[in-house]
Amino acid sequence: MNTNDPRFELIRLCRDGQASIEELAELEVSLREDAGFREAYVRYMNLDVALSSVAKVLPMPMVTSALRQRNRWLAWRPLTAAAAGIVFGMFCTSMVFGFVAQRAAVKKIPLSVFDAGLEAVEQILNDGLPSQAGQWGVDDAKVVPADGNVTPLAGQYMLRLEPIPREKEVKNHTSRAYQVLDLRSLPAAAMTADAEVEVSASFCATDGDVSSRYLIRAIALDEAPAQATKNFWSKVESDGVVSESQRFDTAPGSHGWQSFSMTLRLPPGSKTLVLIFGAVPPELPSRPASVHYLDEVQVSLLSSETLLP
Amino acid sequence: MSHEDSLRVFVRSLLFTHDEEREVMQEVAVVLWRKFDADMDSESFCRWAFGVARMEALTFRRDRARDRHMFGEEVFELLSKTVLEQEDSLEAERRALDTCLQKLPDDQRYLVQAAYAPGIKIDQLATQLGRTAMALYKTLHRIRLTLMNCTQRVLATEELT
Incomplete structure (x- = not known):
């Protein structure tokens, strides 16, 4: 469940002891009937409990003065901002509005992803992260047609990600697929300071009765692909590399294809974008690890329209 | 856990x-x-x-x-x-919380520490900070959601590395 879901406010009301009888009843119905909501509720409470433990071991900070100062500033901020806006507006109203309009108009440019629909059944899949663009890399996967009761989301084929069972003693149980994009052909004007890439992908599990966890990670590097992928894993941990990861949990009973997307702020000068897609086996040791499928990967550049041709 | x-x-x-x-x-x-x-x-x-x-x-x-x-x-x-x-997953989120707390802006981290300190009453803290209790409850809720999202990102990064 996404944290933008309005039902998180219901959780807050109950957590803070502010819920009415009706709201408590509504909470109970959601907890009973919606597994995704129930998991989100437990995660929220887990965080709440963890925060009380953290506060216990940390010395009480000089919060009050620091916060009070901050708060005074916050209290004045709207007035100050309004006053500054009026003064600024007297001199350059059109510039202010021009800036706002420019920020609001965002153009979405699809970027070329090699075999985005996983249709090239004959392709050679690289073992692990590929060192160049134009190739898929995988831990353990293959391009397959309809498989059991799973049919490709689009086209004739999809990628079957073999599960890495929990009981197997490996560092990471995530079954991954990789792709490297060469950004050097992008027009320089498109790489504005506010440019973002949006990555989306669709996943499907053979066992929709249990929850599945999918991951998407995008990493922007300022080196050409061949160089960027050398010593890649040690490089991604450095502060200079911009990276964003997102987990997506499906609720038990979510059958069929599920589509997810995430965005990454793309720093100007980025030359390579590495994409990693992963599926994590369920935590229930009693269930056999589910096979997951990947299809229809899309990557778009979101940039200010006015700066593009 | x-x-x-x-x-x-x-x-x-x-x-x-x-x-x-x-x-x-x-x-x-x-x-x-x-x-x-x-x-x-x-x-x-x-x-x-x-x-x-x-x-x-x-x-x-x-x-x-x-x-x-x-x-x-x-x-x-x-x-x-x-x-x-969810025991393992919840434990992992608690572990990732340390990283996420460090990423919070100072004022938000201090607020969390103050609000979760043993024996603290939100009404009293709100008075000390010159804010209403309701505003404080809502701010803390937003911080919790931010931390929930952050722990997901931290764990996703770990799982894909």
């Missing part, structure tokens, strides 16, 4: 304030110490402890809570099942 942590999350999910959780956890601890059977295996202990927690929460809400609302049997079962099934 230790059983104690799981148990605490379970109790917290059944009750509606931290004070209630603390009181019930104390009662639960007393019962568990008094009636502990060393022959019990881990799974039996866990089942028994969750049952005790549930009874104590029920008793507390019935006798002490103002609204006396208590979840029904089915929700009790579903919540305990969810907590136990």
